[in-house]
Amino acid sequence: MNTCVVGLQWGDEGKGKIVDIFSGTADIVVRYSGGANAGHSVVRSADEEVFALHLLPSGILRENTLCLITNGVVLDAEIILSELAGLAKRGIDVGGNLKISGRAHLVMEYHKKQDRLSEEALGAKKIGTTIRGIGPCYSDKVIRSTALRVADLLHLDRLRERLERIVEQKNRYFAALYNDNEPLSVDVLFSQCEKWAEALKDKIVDTTAILHRAWKEKKSILFEGAQGSLLDLDHGTFPFVTSSNCCALGLGPAAGVPTTIVDRFVGVVKAYTSRVGAGPFPTEQDNETGQYIRDKGHEYGTTTGRPRRCGWFDAVAVDYSARIGGITELALLHLDTFSGLKELQICTAYKYKGEKLDFFPAEADVLDEVECVYETMPGFDEDLTGATSFDDLPSAAQNYIKRLEEILSLPIKTVGVGPGREQTLNR
Numbered sequence: 001m002n003t004c005v006v007g008l009q010w011g012d013e014g015k016g017k018i019v020d021i022f023s024g025t026a027d028i029v030v031r032y033s034g035g036a037n038a039g040h041s042v043v044r045s046a047d048e049e050v051f052a053l054h055l056l057p058s059g060i061l062r063e064n065t066l067c068l069i070t071n072g073v074v075l076d077a078e079i080i081l082s083e084l085a086g087l088a089k090r091g092i093d094v095g096g097n098l099k100i101s102g103r104a105h106l107v108m109e110y111h112k113k114q115d116r117l118s119e120e121a122l123g124a125k126k127i128g129t130t131i132r133g134i135g136p137c138y139s140d141k142v143i144r145s146t147a148l149r150v151a152d153l154l155h156l157d158r159l160r161e162r163l164e165r166i167v168e169q170k171n172r173y174f175a176a177l178y179n180d181n182e183p184l185s186v187d188v189l190f191s192q193c194e195k196w197a198e199a200l201k202d203k204i205v206d207t208t209a210i211l212h213r214a215w216k217e218k219k220s221i222l223f224e225g226a227q228g229s230l231l232d233l234d235h236g237t238f239p240f241v242t243s244s245n246c247c248a249l250g251l252g253p254a255a256g257v258p259t260t261i262v263d264r265f266v267g268v269v270k271a272y273t274s275r276v277g278a279g280p281f282p283t284e285q286d287n288e289t290g291q292y293i294r295d296k297g298h299e300y301g302t303t304t305g306r307p308r309r310c311g312w313f314d315a316v317a318v319d320y321s322a323r324i325g326g327i328t329e330l331a332l333l334h335l336d337t338f339s340g341l342k343e344l345q346i347c348t349a350y351k352y353k354g355e356k357l358d359f360f361p362a363e364a365d366v367l368d369e370v371e372c373v374y375e376t377m378p379g380f381d382e383d384l385t386g387a388t389s390f391d392d393l394p395s396a397a398q399n400y401i402k403r404l405e406e407i408l409s410l411p412i413k414t415v416g417v418g419p420g421r422e423q424t425l426n427r
């Protein structure tokens with residue numbers, strides 16, 4: 001059984017938690033897209049500190065699970081090394097469990113600088129990126145002549161030659177576009193590459209070949225999506241998106257396997273909606289309710305610490321991203337965060353200039369102006385964090401789940417009532 005877990009909102013739905021749980025029965029966990037813009041939290045037990053993973057697949061905490069980072073990822077080697085060091089400090093030896101595709105692209109210091117300068121220049125119109133160099137690295141991948149791949153670390157002489165040419169171009173670019181005249185140093189960048197090469201050389205492999213072998217041997221493969229489908233470069237709320245195809249459709253090219261090998265596409269959603277960074281958010285509650293959800297749900301970014309914008313569940317948006325991704329079931333997290341709210345609202349339709357829209361709009365400007373049509377449901381006061389089965393939940397919480405299933409025509413097979421592994425109900 002091969003499974004793919006993707007977020008159906010604007011990221012931070014709780015993919016890390018779901019992948020950590022599902023990885024208990026997987027042979028291989030695959031992180032296939034995005035980079036260190038992702039922040040996936042895994043909480044093994046209540047008395048243990050959270051693991052915040054940016055690039056390491058969320059199966060890495062299991063002893064016998066092979067974890068792959070495939071070609072679609074933009075790899076910040078500095079962050080990978082610090083994550084590995086962090087795990088070692090906590091007694092987790094990754095050993096041979098981590099393999100990285102030579103086809104993945106390297107995020108360099110100048111990508112982060114470019115990300116920062118570009119956002120600063122945009123001022124109030126900025127995208128609100130994570131400044132992790134994601135967009136600039138993916139754009140160098142598309143340009144090709146200015147890109148460096150992980151496999152280049154295995155051929156340092158050639159890498160140095162390429163780097164000299166790239167740095168010369170980048171220096172001219174930064175000076176011309178941003179009046180930034182602090183030249184990048186080839187020596188400094190190259191010595192970083194030498195360090196990465198030494199530390200990672202044993203992990204660099206052809207992950208496509210490994211996946212095809214595993215598929216043939218009927219191993220169980222779990223694909224871990226990053227970001228959320230509404231941040232997808234093509235299908236999300238452009239231009240307020242990330243630079244990869246992070247919806248389920250992106251899996252094939254980013255891992256080198258046909259998506260038809262996946263039996264189960266699990267869409268992860270929160271019982272409400274959150275978003276970090278700029279961009280349209282029709283159900284946003286920039287008020288006491290939003291603040292209540294933010295405080296109760298600890299809605300502050302895993303990667304940047306930014307407060308997340310919070311609002312009601314947007315069934316129009318989730319219906320769209322579930323269809324785009326061919327989602328077969330849902331995992332609904334953070335239901336516990338609602339406790340204490342008298343009423344819950346679900347957005348079931350959008351109106352634009354007085355007319356009901358029959359599809360999720362393609363333009364951010366339109367989405368910014370839509371009016372949400374809400375369905376109101378009773379809330380609940382009970383604390384859900386100790387629930388161990390669906391029957392333990394108060395009827396208002398059960399009804400909320402059932403109503404979402406009806407609206408979205410998808411089964412909600414997993415329900416989250418807290419961050420811990422054990423705070424997960426299977427239906």
Ligand code: GDP
Pocket residue numbers: 007011012013014015016017038039040041042043297298302332333334335336337415416417418419
């Ligand atoms: P990801 O990027 O999709 O992996 O999600 P993040 O880890 O960035 O954000 C999800 C946050 O919600 C993390 O702090 C999780 O520990 C937490 N979390 C996950 N599921 C639940 C849940 O059901 N209830 C509560 N209260 N917290 C949860």
Ligand code: IMO
Pocket residue numbers: 007010011012013037038039040127128129130131132133134135225226227228231240241242243276277278302
């Ligand atoms: P996980 O995997 C939430 C958002 C940024 C910004 C936009 C572009 O933890 O769900 P980028 O740095 O990618 O160029 O930023 O995308 N963003 C995320 N938001 N969760 C994420 O990942 C995100 N990855 C990128 O906040 O709005």
Ligand code: MG
Pocket residue numbers: 011012013038039040041302
């Ligand atoms: Mg996150």
